Amino acid sequence: MSKVLLITGASAGIGAATAKLAAEAGYDLALNYRSDTQGAETVAESARALGIRAELFQADVADPDQVEAMFKAIDASFGRVDALANNAGIVDQGAPVTEFTHARLKRMFDVNVIGAMLVAKEAVIRMQAQGGGAIVNVSSVASRTGSANEYVDYAASKAAIDTFTKGLADEVAAQGIRVNSLRPGITDTEIHAKGGAPDRAKLLAHKIPMQRPGTSEEIARAILFLLSEDASYITGSTLDVSGGR
Numbered sequence: 111m112s113k114v115l116l117i118t119g120a121s122a123g124i125g126a127a128t129a130k131l132a133a134e135a136g137y138d139l140a141l142n143y144r145s146d147t148q149g150a151e152t153v154a155e156s157a158r159a160l161g162i163r164a165e166l167f168q169a170d171v172a173d174p175d176q177v178e179a180m181f182k183a184i185d186a187s188f189g190r191v192d193a194l195a196n197n198a199g200i201v202d203q204g205a206p207v208t209e210f211t212h213a214r215l216k217r218m219f220d221v222n223v224i225g226a227m228l229v230a231k232e233a234v235i236r237m238q239a240q241g242g243g244a245i246v247n248v249s250s251v252a253s254r255t256g257s258a259n260e261y262v263d264y265a266a267s268k269a270a271i272d273t274f275t276k277g278l279a280d281e282v283a284a285q286g287i288r289v290n291s292l293r294p295g296i297t298d299t300e301i302h303a304k305g306g307a308p309d310r311a312k313l314l315a316h317k318i319p320m321q322r323p324g325t326s327e328e329i330a331r332a333i334l335f336l337l338s339e340d341a342s343y344i345t346g347s348t349l350d351v352s353g354g355r
């Protein structure tokens with residue numbers, strides 16, 4: 111029986127690349143997205159062309175009712191969750207802390223922190239019942255660098271993910287569930303345009319020791335590694351995939 115991998119934020123960028131590589135590796139896919147139905151359908155169709163099952167589950171991870179409904183739908187469709195790529199995330203317009211609004215901070219933490227924690231909680235409940243599983247929480251090198259004058263709120267939300275990863279990993283390690291955090295560096299996806307800086311990855315390349323942004327596929331390969339049996343003794347870790355940054 112194929113393993114079932116849930117990928118949140120699978121309609122674009124790193125999530126979409128993870129879906130492609132996971133389909134090639136033989137996973138069946140539960141693909142979550144929030145608004146980009148066309149992108150999600152394209153990802154699902156490409157995955158199905160490789161002979162695996164791929165189903166779409168539209169939900170805003172920041173909404174607890176939608177997360178619960180999504181997992182009920184996954185239960186009905188697949189009956190299990192073996193692996194989770196907890197990837198959905200947002201940035202906002204670059205700005206100093208003095209310009210942050212309450213609404214901005216609330217949305218950032220609702221999506222990047224509470225959403226990721228709710229999804230992990232529901233996945234763990236299923237993995238405990240099944241006797242094991244693996245989770246990769248997608249963080250960011252911003253949790254180390256702090257992202258001054260750009261998005262300190264985003265950086266802090268990812269630091270929360272790193273700490274959540276360690277605590278959850280320790281809670282569930284004896285139950286055969288591994289939980290790791292993966293910190294991409296600057297990666298060439300549409301997230302920068304969504305934050306108002308479409309050329310950000312190119313413009314900041316000189317700050318990266320390897321002098322170039324990462325690709326979604328380079329991040330996805332590391333996610334697949336941490337989810338795989340090759341990482342069977344790795345839990346509670348954070349892995350930087352950042353060209354040395």
Ligand code: NAP
Nearest residue numbers: 119121122123124144145146170171198199250297299301
């Ligand atoms: P992206 O291209 O903007 O894709 C983001 C994905 O997340 C989309 O599928 C989007 O779905 C989904 N999403 C956003 N909000 C959601 C919500 N509330 N509920 C469900 N899905 C939601 O971004 P990316 O660059 O691939 O980023 C993926 C992850 O990597 C994020 O956690 C990000 O913080 C992290 N990361 C990225 C970089 C980078 O440089 N790109 C660096 C470090 C860390 P819809 O479009 O359908 O709404």
